[in-house]
Amino acid sequence: xxxxxxxxxxxxxxxxxxxxxxxxxxxxxxxxxxxxxxxxxxxxxxxxxxxxxxxxxxxxxxxxxxxxxxxxxxxxxxxxxxxxxxxxxxxxxxxxxxxxxxxxxxxxxxxxxxxxxxxxxxxxxxxxxxxxxxxxxxxxxxxxxxxxxxxxxxxxxxxxxxxxxxxxxxxxxxxxxxxxxxxxxxxxxxxxxxxxxxxxxxxxxxxxxxxx
Numbered sequence: 001x002x003x004x005x006x007x008x009x010x011x012x013x014x015x016x017x018x019x020x021x022x023x024x025x026x027x028x029x030x031x032x033x034x035x036x037x038x039x040x041x042x043x044x045x046x047x048x049x050x051x052x053x054x055x056x057x058x059x060x061x062x063x064x065x066x067x068x069x070x071x072x073x074x075x076x077x078x079x080x081x082x083x084x085x086x087x088x089x090x091x092x093x094x095x096x097x098x099x100x101x102x103x104x105x106x107x108x109x110x111x112x113x114x115x116x117x118x119x120x121x122x123x124x125x126x127x128x129x130x131x132x133x134x135x136x137x138x139x140x141x142x143x144x145x146x147x148x149x150x151x152x153x154x155x156x157x158x159x160x161x162x163x164x165x166x167x168x169x170x171x172x173x174x175x176x177x178x179x180x181x182x183x184x185x186x187x188x189x190x191x192x193x194x195x196x197x198x199x200x201x202x203x204x205x206x207x208x209x210x211x212x
Contacts, residue, residue: 003210005031005040006091010098010109011144012046019178019192020144024097027140027176027199034207041087045108051080052111084115089122093206094139094170098157100149105157113164122168132169138206139165139173142199146182150175174202 007028015021032038051057060074070078088094098105116122123132141161149155162173178195181188 003038003092004090005038005093005095006087007040007042007095008045008097008112009042010045010106010112018099018144019181020097020099020142022192023176023178023195023199024095024142026196027142027203028095030200030203031207034204035210037210038207041091043087045112049080050084050108050111051077051115053114057081081115084112085118085121088116089134092137094137095142096139096161097142098144100143100145100157103154103156105161117164117168130167132167134169137170139170140202141173141175143175143177144181145177145179148180148183150177150179176202
């Protein structure tokens with residue numbers, strides 16, 4: 001079985017200036033080197049259209065229930081969201097590379113998640129509450145932070161991503177932290193090297209678990 005990886009990065013910086021991207025690319029390249037059946041699709045959220053939930057989107061969702069025709073603007077916006085949703089649903093493994101900005105990831109990452117947390121597609125409501133519809137999928141979150149936030153109450157971004165993924169059925173999430181790069185500027189090389197080593201080991205483990 002071929003495993004499809006969706007690699008989503010949310011940082012306007014080029015890779016050479018983004019520690020989370022550097023570590024993520026180590027993970028992805030190791031994954032492919034270890035298992036040639038693995039296919040990777042990369043999305044840099046700052047290089048593509050990512051639709052926020054706005055008045056047009058809310059209007060379109062209301063019209064879906066009534067069967068009313070959408071305007072051209074509404075159709076284009078929900079079409080952008082649907083495109084992201086389809087890519088998400090087709091993947092078996094998600095790799096997210098995000099920086100922490102003021103205790104959260106960039107707004108475009110939240111907009112991406114708003115496109116893929118969709119009732120009837122990735123979760124459904126039941127009498128017992130919402131149930132995730134995605135099965136046999138896992139995720140890796142590579143998070144770059146200036147300070148040390150693992151295990152603290154300020155690690156909102158990682159906690160939110162885990163909760164959002166669990167909501168749609170993706171409960172197996174591994175986080176690789178690239179943290180303390182601003183707090184310990186004299187140890188940046190060591191911090192990044194350690195994170196890359198962890199990412200490489202994780203990639204080998206994941207690749208080895210793929211059934212060919």
